[in-house]
Amino acid sequence: VLERAAAADAETLVLAAITGGGSALLCAPVPSLSVDDLGAVTDGLLDAGAAIDEVNAVRRACSEIKGGGFAEAAAPATVVGLLVSDVIGDDPAVIASGATVPIDTDPERALAVLDRYGVSAPNVRAWLRDDDPHSAPDIAVDNHVIASGRDAVEAARDVAAEHGYDTCILSTHIDGEASEAGRVHAAIATEISEAGDPISPPAVVLSGGETTVQVTGDGCGGPNLEFALAGALDLPDGAVLGALDTDGSDGSIDAAGALVDGATVTDADIEAARTALEANDSYPFLDGRDALLRTGPTGTNVNDLRVVVVQGQHNFVSGRR
Numbered sequence: 001v002l003e004r005a006a007a008a009d010a011e012t013l014v015l016a017a018i019t020g021g022g023s024a025l026l027c028a029p030v031p032s033l034s035v036d037d038l039g040a041v042t043d044g045l046l047d048a049g050a051a052i053d054e055v056n057a058v059r060r061a062c063s064e065i066k067g068g069g070f071a072e073a074a075a076p077a078t079v080v081g082l083l084v085s086d087v088i089g090d091d092p093a094v095i096a097s098g099a100t101v102p103i104d105t106d107p108e109r110a111l112a113v114l115d116r117y118g119v120s121a122p123n124v125r126a127w128l129r130d131d132d133p134h135s136a137p138d139i140a141v142d143n144h145v146i147a148s149g150r151d152a153v154e155a156a157r158d159v160a161a162e163h164g165y166d167t168c169i170l171s172t173h174i175d176g177e178a179s180e181a182g183r184v185h186a187a188i189a190t191e192i193s194e195a196g197d198p199i200s201p202p203a204v205v206l207s208g209g210e211t212t213v214q215v216t217g218d219g220c221g222g223p224n225l226e227f228a229l230a231g232a233l234d235l236p237d238g239a240v241l242g243a244l245d246t247d248g249s250d251g252s253i254d255a256a257g258a259l260v261d262g263a264t265v266t267d268a269d270i271e272a273a274r275t276a277l278e279a280n281d282s283y284p285f286l287d288g289r290d291a292l293l294r295t296g297p298t299g300t301n302v303n304d305l306r307v308v309v310v311q312g313q314h315n316f317v318s319g320r321r
Helices: 002-006 035-047 052-061 069-074 107-117 122-130 149-162 178-195 223-232 267-278 282-287
Strands: 013-019 078-084 141-147 166-174 203-209 239-245 257-261 304-310
Touching: 002 069, 013 069, 035 052, 035 107, 035 122, 052 107, 069 078, 107 122, 149 166, 149 203, 149 304, 166 178, 178 203, 178 223, 178 239, 178 304, 223 239, 223 257, 223 267, 223 282, 223 304, 257 282, 267 282
Parallel strands: 013 078, 078 141, 166 203
Antiparallel strands: 203 304, 239 257, 239 304
């Protein structure tokens, strides 16, 4: 990709179509590092629960294509970035680690991220300690975010409204520990069911964003599976919760996510479900209950989508229906 960019001249229009996954696929490590080095440090940060902007801060400091490296290689061509965002906030500098966004390099921040999460990565640390900060090159790039997680959430809201549901977009900026976010969504479902707040059933509550998992066990699963399993522990009767990654794979597994309800975890299953969460082993638990969503690759990536459905009308303590 860098070679193709470098072949452009002042008369060339370069359309850089970039989507989520670009941080992993567009590696181009600096000469003193290998692809294995970048893979290891990325795995370490993700397992420690680092947010994507923190992971990408390290990736940018270790790559020749990220942080505007692509745009710099293409200069003096006219570069237009067409970005499909899979990150919260849709910052072009974070999407695919900002290949078309010239920014200052910050090895000290990258080292601070490694320290914060206790990731050793000796080769990466050696490079960052020796590297000096560099100012971003003065290159004009016209970046456009053409699709994002907000589009997916709004599309889901429109479908729910067409089917007669009252709808509410909770947030498109949900992050943090996946299991905790799942419990919060289950609590909202309970509030809707019992009190009709913040909306009355039949209701659909939607959210987007990207949760993370601090991996302490050696099981199989992903953020959306942990989100769904934790939520299933507390879902009220008549509620359904779905959580999936829009690219069709929740982390490195073959499931995009899971669809659960109040019967997914029975009284007899509670301890097994809690053990699965503690071991980061949500996949086999949910697979054994036919709760996994397998879409296959979707051809796009606009982050995670969560849907809470609360059916029926209830008598509320306030007397409303």
